[in-house]
Amino acid sequence: MQIKECIVSAPGKAILHGEHAVVHGKVALAVSLNLRTYLRLQATSTSKVCINLPNINTFLSWDVTALKQLLPDSGAELGNVNELDAELVRMLRNFVGVSNGTLDTRSMAILAFLYIYLCVFAKSGELPSLTVSVWSELPTGAGLGSSAAYSVCLAAAMLCASGTIPSPLSDQENTARWGEVEMELINRWAFQGERIIHGNPSGVDNAVGIWGGILRYRSGKITALSRVPMLRILLTNTKVPRSTKVLVAGVKDRMNKFPSIINPVLESVDAVSCTCEQTLTEMSSDTPTPEHYNVLEELIDINQHHLNVIGVGHPSLDTLCRVTLARGLHSKLTGAGGGGCGITLLRPETECSVVQNTIQDLRDCGYDCWETRIGAAGVQQHSPLAVKEEVLEVLARY
Ligand SMILES: Nc1ncnc2c1ncn2[C@@H]1O[C@H](COP(=O)(O)OP(=O)(O)O)[C@@H](O)[C@H]1O
Numbered sequence: 039m040q041i042k043e044c045i046v047s048a049p050g051k052a053i054l055h056g057e058h059a060v061v062h063g064k065v066a067l068a069v070s071l072n073l074r075t076y077l078r079l080q081a082t083s084t085s086k087v088c089i090n091l092p093n094i095n096t097f098l099s100w101d102v103t104a105l106k107q108l109l110p111d112s113g114a115e116l117g118n119v120n121e122l123d124a125e126l127v128r129m130l131r132n133f134v135g136v137s138n139g140t141l142d143t144r145s146m147a148i149l150a151f152l153y154i155y156l157c158v159f160a161k162s163g164e165l166p167s168l169t170v171s172v173w174s175e176l177p178t179g180a181g182l183g184s185s186a187a188y189s190v191c192l193a194a195a196m197l198c199a200s201g202t203i204p205s206p207l208s209d210q211e212n213t214a215r216w217g218e219v220e221m222e223l224i225n226r227w228a229f230q231g232e233r234i235i236h237g238n239p240s241g242v243d244n245a246v247g248i249w250g251g252i253l254r255y256r257s258g259k260i261t262a263l264s265r266v267p268m269l270r271i272l273l274t275n276t277k278v279p280r281s282t283k284v285l286v287a288g289v290k291d292r293m294n295k296f297p298s299i300i301n302p303v304l305e306s307v308d309a310v311s312c313t314c315e316q317t318l319t320e321m322s323s324d325t326p327t328p329e330h331y332n333v334l335e336e337l338i339d340i341n342q343h344h345l346n347v348i349g350v351g352h353p354s355l356d357t358l359c360r361v362t363l364a365r366g367l368h369s370k371l372t373g374a375g376g377g378g379c380g381i382t383l384l385r386p387e388t389e390c391s392v393v394q395n396t397i398q399d400l401r402d403c404g405y406d407c408w409e410t411r412i413g414a415a416g417v418q419q420h421s422p423l424a425v426k427e428e429v430l431e432v433l434a435r436y
Pocket residue numbers: 075091092093094142143144145146147148172173174177178179180181182183184185186188235236280281282283373374
């Protein structure tokens with residue numbers, strides 16, 4: 039099989055409002071970040087499938103013949119793009135030697151890789167030998183959607199390498215995006231990867247990884263918000279490790295235990311997202327006023343309280359909120375919570391010295407903190423010429 043080498047990338051995300059509630063059919067507002075995951079797929083003649091994941095210190099390879107034994111004899115359909123093939127996941131767990139319910143970082147990343155590799159290439163007729171290397175600018179497991187950016191890159195690269203979707207690059211372009219139909223397909227496979235890593239994902243993170251920009255997401259319905267003001271956001275990584283899978287399952291447990299208490303909280307989070315969307319729309323139609331920013335800040339505070347109520351807060355995030363409020367700035371967790379990252383809204387009039395002092399206060403707490411740019415492009419294919427040298431160097435090292 040002639041496979042096509044490729045380099046692809048996808049952005050991470052920050053959720054403004056609606057994390058967790060979105061898993062239960064409520065609205066979320068999410069933005070792409072200027073931090074990306076890059077993947078390079080190379081054809082080899084080693085009869086091996088190799089994966090290099092330097093962010094999580096994982097470097098593995100398997101014989102193609104061993105992987106072929108996982109394919110059904112009958113040539114029956116393997117892995118439907120619309121649902122997770124539980125039998126294949128079970129076989130892969132046995133193959134890799136991980137138990138059901140494992141939360142181990144490496145195992146999840148490997149299972150997602152092998153699952154997408156087997157399904158995509160089995161459909162195209164043959165399992166090829168290849169090497170995949172992934173490098174991310176995103177912290178992993180910190181609430182910025184690294185799992186989705188990883189899954190999106192895996193899906194895009196393998197669909198492209200197998201010839202299932204064409205390469206969008208032309209002679210004139212060193213970076214290009216796929217059309218709607220191809221992006222839909224990448225999104226569906228990426229969602230299966232997210233399912234392996236998260237258990238029960240809403241799909242918002244992979245949608246941002248695919249389409250980029252600023253999105254409203256509800257139950258699979260994605261709306262790009264084109265008329266929004268350019269928000270300035272500070273991102274803080276508390277560096278407290280957490281697992282999205284565990285936190286999502288914890289919210290479900292609390293819902294089951296206290297449905298009449300938790301369901302109204304999720305309804306209220308939905309209303310927060312809708313009010314935020316309305317406010318952002320107003321801000322882009324008229325000139326943004328200080329009152330608009332007051333509303334955005336109040337919504338952040340309300341949502342942060344709700345997230346504590348549903349059980350996904352953490353003392354490190356309380357510290358973030360307290361430290362930033364002492365400088366007059368409002369923060370909430372972003373992503374699954376339980377540690378990881380938070381966002382802080384900066385007002386247009388926030389002085390540079392206030393931003394710098396806040397960043398220093400947070401660094402003094404041991405956190406990473408930086409001002410981010412939002413609205414980066416979704417999944418892309420690159421020629422090597424279009425990839426930053428330091429990223430190319432890491433990808434080429436293996
Ligand atoms: N660059 C990467 N290399 C390998 N695995 C990755 C990478 N980025 C993410 N992952 C996988 O995603 C998991 C983190 O997902 P998750 O708990 O959802 O956190 P988040 O998506 O907020 O970063 C990691 O444990 C790993 O399995």
